[in-house]
Amino acid sequence: MKARLSAARERILDAALEIMAEHGYAGCSIAAVAHRAGLATGSVYSHFPAKARLFTEVFRVACQREVDAVSRAAAREASAGARIAAVIETFAGRALQSPRLAYALLAEPVDAGVDAERLRFRRAYAELIAGYVAAGVAGGELPPQDPDLSATALVGALGEAMVGPLAAGVAGPGTIPGLTAFAHRALGVST
Amino acid sequence: MKARLSAARERILDAALEIMAEHGYAGCSIAAVAHRAGLATGSVYSHFPAKARLFTEVFRVACQREVDAVSRAAAREASAGARIAAVIETFAGRALQSPRLAYALLAEPVDAGVDAERLRFRRAYAELIAGYVAAGVAGGELPPQDPDLSATALVGALGEAMVGPLAAGVAGPGTIPGLTAFAHRALGVST
């Protein structure tokens, strides 16, 4: 019984994420989510008290997955420059692979409560990158700078460079090297 | 009579912009705009066919004003480095002076039709900056790069660095020099 309950809960989360990846947050009415999860509309409310709560959880899971992937890729590298390159390749590669989801996570209009979760997402990215930058500065690989500001700006740069093309449907494969070069210059990675 | 008509239209646009600067797009119900313009709710529809149309125009005017201010400031400078610094100072200075408006123009959730205008706004900024970058590259002041990509990334960096603080209410005066340094490094302005 308990298993059945939590299984339904899981199915709802999965369904919501799938719809978001296909049709964005705009397509995520409670009715649509319930239908895809194989439940009635009202049943969603046995598992989540409100739509905003459901989607903060969806965002949390999806964002964590992204940050983890980027973090894992960067951890394989040793120098700050290589780590930043890994961050960009992973971030951009994943975004280009699931453009609709990336747009939803990064920029699509959502409920205010959910938007707060998105801010945390960007903050998490920024903190991850700030750590690499701080280490690079401490180790002399990077020139002195405010690691948090650099990281925040870099997150914005990545997001903008992705969302623009995503909205326009223009997926640029040549964008990733260009962005990496931009980021390396911006952080002062010695060539 | 014609004058009266266009005067009312103007009053509506002004009212909408004022409310947006005070309470953001969220506070811009048709009723609120009409009230501030000294009209009845329905009268708005003698001048604009729909809310989205009204606000695409509000956005167009407001964005143009921003881009013009930045463009004018940059035009006073000769080198690419000085121009970029002027762009950042003007952009950030104005954003910090009207934080609510800046947030609305840059990031607040809005109708889909209005969002398209916002994209044009960001694009206009990017094109402006891309021009300066291209000139800098052509003149040998900046290293070879894709001016459009660099400009897009820079717009994202500026936006993110502004919106974060705007949302958190943290207006950082030390942010502007830091951002300028970031941008100069990113574009390869020789120090």
Added chain:
DNA sequence: GGAAAGATTGAACAGTGGTTCACTTCTTGG
């Protein structure tokens, strides 16, 4: 096997806010 506990259903409800429209008020031209 049966009854209590609880999950599920889906149609009805409610709040919001853009939009409409029958009516009033005002300007204009003869």
Added chain:
DNA sequence: CCAAGAAGTGAACCACTGTTCAATCTTTCC
């Protein structure tokens, strides 16, 4: 001074969705 017509009014309308809830079905356990 008076139609004619345009502009203005604001309450009613409607569409859209998140949310609720009484009825129904499932599971569990004595």
